[in-house]
Amino acid sequence: MEIIRSATFEGMADKDGFPTAQYQKLYETLAKNGVKNMITGFMFVSNEGRAMQTGQAGLDSEEKAAAFKTVIDAVHLNGSKIIAQIAHAGRQTTKTGYRIVGVSSKKSIYFGETPHVLTTNEIYEVIEQFANSAYYAKSAGFDGVQLHAAHGYLIHQFLIASINNRTDEFKDGTLLLRKIIESIRDKCGDFPIWVKVSGDVDIEKNHKAQFIKVIKLLNGLKVDLIEVSYGTMDHALNIFRGKVPIKTVFKFNPIYKNKGLLWKVFNMPPLLAKIKPYTAQYNLEYAKLAGSYTNIPVSAVGGFRSLAEAQDCGLPYVSFCRPFICESDFLIKSKNNESYISKCTNCNVCAMYWKHAG
Numbered sequence: 001m002e003i004i005r006s007a008t009f010e011g012m013a014d015k016d017g018f019p020t021a022q023y024q025k026l027y028e029t030l031a032k033n034g035v036k037n038m039i040t041g042f043m044f045v046s047n048e049g050r051a052m053q054t055g056q057a058g059l060d061s062e063e064k065a066a067a068f069k070t071v072i073d074a075v076h077l078n079g080s081k082i083i084a085q086i087a088h089a090g091r092q093t094t095k096t097g098y099r100i101v102g103v104s105s106k107k108s109i110y111f112g113e114t115p116h117v118l119t120t121n122e123i124y125e126v127i128e129q130f131a132n133s134a135y136y137a138k139s140a141g142f143d144g145v146q147l148h149a150a151h152g153y154l155i156h157q158f159l160i161a162s163i164n165n166r167t168d169e170f171k172d173g174t175l176l177l178r179k180i181i182e183s184i185r186d187k188c189g190d191f192p193i194w195v196k197v198s199g200d201v202d203i204e205k206n207h208k209a210q211f212i213k214v215i216k217l218l219n220g221l222k223v224d225l226i227e228v229s230y231g232t233m234d235h236a237l238n239i240f241r242g243k244v245p246i247k248t249v250f251k252f253n254p255i256y257k258n259k260g261l262l263w264k265v266f267n268m269p270p271l272l273a274k275i276k277p278y279t280a281q282y283n284l285e286y287a288k289l290a291g292s293y294t295n296i297p298v299s300a301v302g303g304f305r306s307l308a309e310a311q312d313c314g315l316p317y318v319s320f321c322r323p324f325i326c327e328s329d330f331l332i333k334s335k336n337n338e339s340y341i342s343k344c345t346n347c348n349v350c351a352m353y354w355k356h357a358g
């Protein structure tokens with residue numbers, strides 16, 4: 001069983017998406033602390049694909065990708081691998097200064113933006129942006145890419161039937177994912193492609209059948225690793241689970257920080273009622289379901305807090321996020337002490353105050 005540090009937004013790039021010294025230090029430190037497989041935080045494939053968070057890294061040009069070489073070299077020097085997570089936010093973004101686009105004009109209840117509906121030609125441009133981004137990643141020396149097809153971002157938006165009301169060929173939501181993978185293969189040849197998917201989602205009934213369809217697709221396309229997460233940003237805390245750091249949310253979250261008292265009184269209780277409780281290994285069931293449809297290595301991410309429970313869960317890979325945020329030397333401590341448990345208390349301040357997540 002191998003451990004992965006799952007994609008974790010850093011907020012450590014400059015305004016154009018170039019890495020800062022802080023970004024370099026983060027990955028160098030993780031590598032020095034024995035993290036052998038790490039996935040970057042989501043990197044935009046185009047300006048339109050930017051997330052709302054400031055400090056997001058980008059992989060939308062060869063020049064920008066080249067700026068990551070020193071990060072990659074530092075990781076390799078310490079015997080570790082680094083995979084670039086590439087993403088397009090689609091409708092799940094706001095206040096980026098760029099057009100907000102989506103599979104349909106349906107709004108995300110969280111972001112509240114009415115997206116421009118991508119035309120068929122524009123979807124082909126997005127496919128090319130992903131292929132170019134992977135190509136830039138390969139030329140910079142990354143060890144592979146992970147497609148962010150989870151958490152309600154653009155690729156996932158196509159897969160959710162209640163959002164995808166298209167009438168063109170992309171009404172088959174899996175077509176976008178297929179074409180992105182095929183274009184990356186055409187452009188990059190033999191270059192590892194990992195894919196992050198969500199098991200269930202809160203905004204859709206019976207997403208399980210679609211999940212199985214996606215796993216079968218990825219199996220047929222022989223991607224290199226499938227990581228199973230949960231949900232969409234419409235119920236963001238169900239991706240993470242745990243406590244709701246209300247004060248941090250209202251202080252830093254650009255969507256919530258200007259909401260008045262009346263809004264809070266009427267809207268918070270129904271939102272809070274939808275939050276699922278934290279349970280250990282909360283995506284393991286879906287990861288095992290994925291594993292029953294494929295021989296491709298599957299990883300589960302969400303609610304693993306010790307090396308021992310990862311070793312016992314029966315998967316070839318297990319991913320950890322928050323444990324590496326609060327202790328970058330989590331693996332060293334775990335190897336020195338078999339019963340070591342992460343100090344992460346699922347307070348989720350890291351998830352809400354992402355400017356300094358890392």
Ligand SMILES: Cc1cc2nc3c(=O)[nH]c(=O)nc-3n(C[C@H](O)[C@H](O)[C@H](O)COP(=O)(O)O)c2cc1C
Nearest residue numbers: 006007008009041042302303320321322350351357
């Ligand atoms: C601060 C923070 C940043 C995150 N950034 C990303 C990201 O960029 N891409 C992604 O796919 N998931 C991201 N996630 C989700 C994690 O990869 C992971 O799926 C989730 O935190 C559950 O794993 P855990 O219980 O080990 O924290 C982020 C989570 C946190 C807390």
